[in-house]
Amino acid sequence: MGRTLSVSDVQRQALSVAQQYGAKVSRTYAHALQGFSAQMDERQAEALRQDPRVAFIEQDAVVRISTDQANATWGLDRIDQSDLPLNSTYSYNLTGAGVNAYIIDTGIRLTHTDFQGRAVTGFDAVTPGGTANDCNGHGTHVAGTVGGATYGVAKGVNLHAVRVLDCGGSGTYEGVVAGVDWVTANHVKPAVANMSLGGSASDALDQAIRNSIAAGVVYAVAAGNDSGDACSKSPARTAEALTVGSTTNTDARSSFSNFGTCVDIFAPGSNITSTYNTSDTATSVLSGTSMASPHVAGVAALYLQGNPTASAATVGAALTGFATAGRVTSPGTGSPNLLLFSGFIQPGGDVTPPTVSLTSPTEGSSVQGTVELKANAADDVAVKRVEFWLNGQLLGSDDSAPYALAWDTLQSFNGTVSLVAKAFDTSFNAASSTAVSFTVQNPGFASYDSTRKAPICANVGAACDTGSLIIGRGTKGPELNAPNTIGSSCADGNSGTFHVDESLDRLRIATVDGGPLLPGKEVTISATIWAWSTFANDKLELFHTADANNPSWTHLGTLAPTKAGSQVITKTFTLPAGSLQAIRGLVRYNGTAGVSCSTGSYDDHDDLIFALGEVDAAPTAEILSPTATALVNGHVTITARATDDKKVDRVLFYVGTKYVSYKRNAGNEFSLTFDSTKFANGSYPITVRAIDSAEQSTTSQPVSVTIQN
Structure with missing residues (x-):
């Protein structure tokens, strides 16, 4: 207010x-x-x-825990080492003593022996004035992973029960915001909060968490268990929080785990054993990003013990900077491939971070094809590795100087990107370079047109390709600038899961003959789609408009996938007249054929705008003199007229089948004199061949003359 x-x-x-x-x-x-x-x-x-005193208003919604029953334990064993196999031990140098962890959940069974008297009542939004006792089990399980003596990451942390979910594991945003509000007002630093819960997007909850973080509380939040885009969920989409995805004991992303650019890090979340609420010694095995998040909260507590004044941003940078890169298999499009690692937290020693700077590409430059990314790094002891991060995604790393990485820009998209180099020393101190922005500009690949709201190839070429610009569907997957239809005229459906349900992932149009895109050219559309496992009701609709500035869509055809998953479907047609045209692809589930803008909740629409060149007409050619049936002798002058829509480059002269010579001229008339005495007397056809600047040619009608010397 x-x-x-x-x-x-x-x-x-x-x-x-x-x-x-x-x-x-x-x-x-x-x-x-x-x-x-x-x-x-x-x-x-x-x-x-409408009241000016009100910043925003939103309808309350239901929030739920996210767990699945399973069977096994291994999480602590994984986070203290960079690589598999597990070694059945959990090594740690600190315990989180003196740090306060706020478990915003279903409450905690405070009397559980694994908490050793370190768990206390904080706040109860479900039963005002209540003890925040856990009648569900989820909160006790989470608390045990954060700070239990047996199952906890931070075995000396103080645990505070903040109950916002009921015995069934459900609550409302009203209650969750109340819990965050209480933590903000009553926390004791150093402080970390864990939120293993989530629901639909909520501006109120996101803002509450941002304000709580600004007040000095580090937040670890679950990414969610929909196998979809974490950016569609709250609190997972809160950028200032540490959003955690889940992995299995083989380092694969858990099948249920959300993913995407809102995820900051992965941690063990499948089949996690921890404390439970049914008795003071009870345990249970649960799965979910709810189980992954408290691993991160626990490591944050360890870090805060050694760095009690660290800000949330500093804690987040430490945990992601020291995370093990490249270990998670199938992390999901847009996700950082980072796995939680606690082993960097040391009780003392080298605390000086390295220095690092990018040397190539340079700020404001333009690149294409495969380019070499280069960085300089130095440290007072030794540099362990340098990583290269593009738009927040790890591209790769180099362990030895000179630090460089070959990057194929064709795997990205045309447009401005941001590159950062991160250097790590042997004591796991880290530093990041200043970001360098540059432009990827590969010929034949589209850039996003912020005015027309769709990908465009503004320069004429033999092909136009969206690249990775449109992969995914709406909020399901990493689609940039969704919905990618001209004027944002046709929205995508947002049901289902990325690369489980339908999506249109790429569009390409190219001439059959390899020449430039021109009116009258035969072209092939190649659409890369993702079809559902039962794909009989999936269809690809293709449309074309000759005027991308004022589109009127013509249906090119309905095509069917031939299998589940990713595949390329093609269609050939002839381009009409028009200097800026577009194609539209529509992947639909059920629905009606030939409808260019559908409303199905699994439907994905994408447009691709492309420029066409002007058709270069062939030249004209005619002989002005001599005239037909003329008698000629001695030196004879042939005069011809040649015209072109651009420029006539040269005119070639022929007497009979014999090439005589050629002439160039800035005008339209070309003259050549030849010696007829070098030809035997008789009748000869005279022709000229005009050639334009594009090497197109036209031969005149013959004029028959008689040589008589």
């Missing part, structure tokens, strides 16, 4: 605003948010939304 208010001011203003619109206040928030929750109808909510 604008300026910072005291608790009493928030309560007073909340009641005043609510009463004005006939709403009934349920809770007020004064720390993580300055606002309130209330009961009201749709009309009252819309009126409240």
